[in-house]
Amino acid sequence: MDTMDIVSSLRAAVGDDSVRTGEGIEPRRLRDWAIAAEPGVVPVALVLPRDTAGVAATMRACHAARVPVVVQGGLTGLAGGATPVHGCVLLSLERMRAIERIDALDATLTAQAGVTLQSAQEAAQAAGWLLPLDIGARGSCTLGGNVATNAGGNRVLRYGTTRDLLLGLEVVLADGTVIESLGRMQKDNAGYDLQQLFVGSEGTLGVVTRVVMRLFPLPRTTQTALCAVDGIEAAGELLGAARRALGGQLSAFELMLPTFWRLATASASRAPLAAGHGAYVLIEASGFDEAADGPRFEHWLQSQMEAGVVRDAALAQSLQDAAGLWAVREAGSHFLPALGERIGFDISVPPGGIAAFAADCLPRIDSHWPGSTAVCFGHMADGNLHLVVRTPDAVQPVHAVESLVYGCVRAAGGSVAAEHGVGLHRREWLGHTRTSEALALMRRLKDMLDPLGLLNPGKVL
Ligand SMILES: Cc1cc2nc3c(=O)[nH]c(=O)nc-3n(C[C@H](O)[C@H](O)[C@H](O)COP(=O)(O)OP(=O)(O)OC[C@H]3O[C@@H](n4cnc5c(N)ncnc54)[C@H](O)[C@@H]3O)c2cc1C
Numbered sequence: 001m002d003t004m005d006i007v008s009s010l011r012a013a014v015g016d017d018s019v020r021t022g023e024g025i026e027p028r029r030l031r032d033w034a035i036a037a038e039p040g041v042v043p044v045a046l047v048l049p050r051d052t053a054g055v056a057a058t059m060r061a062c063h064a065a066r067v068p069v070v071v072q073g074g075l076t077g078l079a080g081g082a083t084p085v086h087g088c089v090l091l092s093l094e095r096m097r098a099i100e101r102i103d104a105l106d107a108t109l110t111a112q113a114g115v116t117l118q119s120a121q122e123a124a125q126a127a128g129w130l131l132p133l134d135i136g137a138r139g140s141c142t143l144g145g146n147v148a149t150n151a152g153g154n155r156v157l158r159y160g161t162t163r164d165l166l167l168g169l170e171v172v173l174a175d176g177t178v179i180e181s182l183g184r185m186q187k188d189n190a191g192y193d194l195q196q197l198f199v200g201s202e203g204t205l206g207v208v209t210r211v212v213m214r215l216f217p218l219p220r221t222t223q224t225a226l227c228a229v230d231g232i233e234a235a236g237e238l239l240g241a242a243r244r245a246l247g248g249q250l251s252a253f254e255l256m257l258p259t260f261w262r263l264a265t266a267s268a269s270r271a272p273l274a275a276g277h278g279a280y281v282l283i284e285a286s287g288f289d290e291a292a293d294g295p296r297f298e299h300w301l302q303s304q305m306e307a308g309v310v311r312d313a314a315l316a317q318s319l320q321d322a323a324g325l326w327a328v329r330e331a332g333s334h335f336l337p338a339l340g341e342r343i344g345f346d347i348s349v350p351p352g353g354i355a356a357f358a359a360d361c362l363p364r365i366d367s368h369w370p371g372s373t374a375v376c377f378g379h380m381a382d383g384n385l386h387l388v389v390r391t392p393d394a395v396q397p398v399h400a401v402e403s404l405v406y407g408c409v410r411a412a413g414g415s416v417a418a419e420h421g422v423g424l425h426r427r428e429w430l431g432h433t434r435t436s437e438a439l440a441l442m443r444r445l446k447d448m449l450d451p452l453g454l455l456n457p458g459k460v461l
Helices: 003-014 052-065 117-126 143-149 194-198 232-249 258-265 293-306 319-329 351-368 398-411 427-432 436-449
Strands: 045-047 069-072 089-092 099-103 108-112 166-172 178-181 207-214 221-229 250-256 279-287 312-315 343-348 373-379 384-390
Touching (some): 003 052, 052 089, 052 166, 108 117, 108 166, 117 143, 143 207, 166 194, 178 194, 232 250, 232 279, 279 293, 293 312, 351 384, 351 398, 384 398, 398 427, 427 436
Parallel strands (some): 045 089, 069 089
Antiparallel strands (some): 108 207, 166 178, 166 207, 221 279, 343 384
16 A cells, blocks of 8 residues: 555544644654654654544554554653654554543542643642652653553652553554453452553553553642762662651652762752762652651651761752752753763662662773763662763764663663663663563564554564
């Protein structure tokens, strides 16, 4: 089938106003947040369905024409998963933005997959609930993208990843078959758990069209503090102490190493803490006891200072203060792009091994590429580190740096893709984290669900 025929069959399937071609496809759709399409890549069409039936009709048309499909959510992915491939149809869910129900008895939110995370959070909050999934890209990323990448973020240590928050899913397969499993039950062991198969599948196994997310009681108190400690080992000691003292109230524990701190606070008129410490940690706890939670947190923090674990601390006294402290942690989205060409990592190692990993990996980068900038930060309790490297070389030695870092990850028994996914970016390194038998099983699953290889070809496997 030639291009004109494909476009005609798509228009017949979903209507003229849902199909764009040529200059109607905005340049922003030729890349995700991190990776641009190969030069010369031209999508055949962009399809913007309004509902599941439109997605299914699109998939049936593409299946009949043997045309690859790349699904796009908010394009905030950091692994090239949503980046177009040549001759593909782009399938965007941006018109599928209905929040269908918030159910107080079940504590669930049901929505179309194109809803942004922030809209879902705000809708839950307006109804008196917390949707605890939270990432820096909340304003643009979509629930479908969050499921497709199994997004993690800031509050995983308390509430889990997207996988743990997902109760129901509707997905459209490569041939247009709709699999609906939107039950709002916590318990449902009726056979294989098919919906979890699609979580983290990055648009390679099916198109997520609707989701049911778990909601939690909205905490009434939040305590936020930035702490300076001597290094990663002290941060680990502080994490253990926070877990023991704050229990289930501990909702975030974010690590920032000194280079991150220097760049994050470079343009601030007044940094919340002085530079020169071995590591910085943002701690958040939230609870329900308005009288006791604040004093308990303050008392605990004081005890950590007296014990010499925390060297200095800034404790938020208001929501505005807390937002200011979080702004330091989230400053990477501004200062990292300013570094120019750079090599990014999203790795995990067992949390107890973070200090050893950093002591192994970071000096090696410096000795191979003296004068490099290595920015390291992450969700410490999950063992998840983000590392961004810029060497002084005019052309960044991407493969050599990746080889070094992923070698250290393998030695530490970690993962080359903690929360951003594999996409295009990390395919080559999957074998560092998955056995050949596991990779073969993944390929069999892909072949079974998408025998023509039309969904997001060249990604993940
Ligand atoms: C500033 C910033 C901070 C971030 N912080 C975090 C963080 O803390 N934790 C974290 O995990 N991630 C983080 N991310 C990465 C990113 O936001 C997440 O991966 C997010 O879940 C992607 O959602 P999206 O809608 O933008 O998906 P896209 O980028 O559009 O797509 C991502 C992948 O999902 C697939 N996909 C999208 N929608 C669907 C669908 N409906 N059905 C099937 N497949 C689909 C795409 O094909 C692609 O493979 C951050 C990104 C930025 C820019």
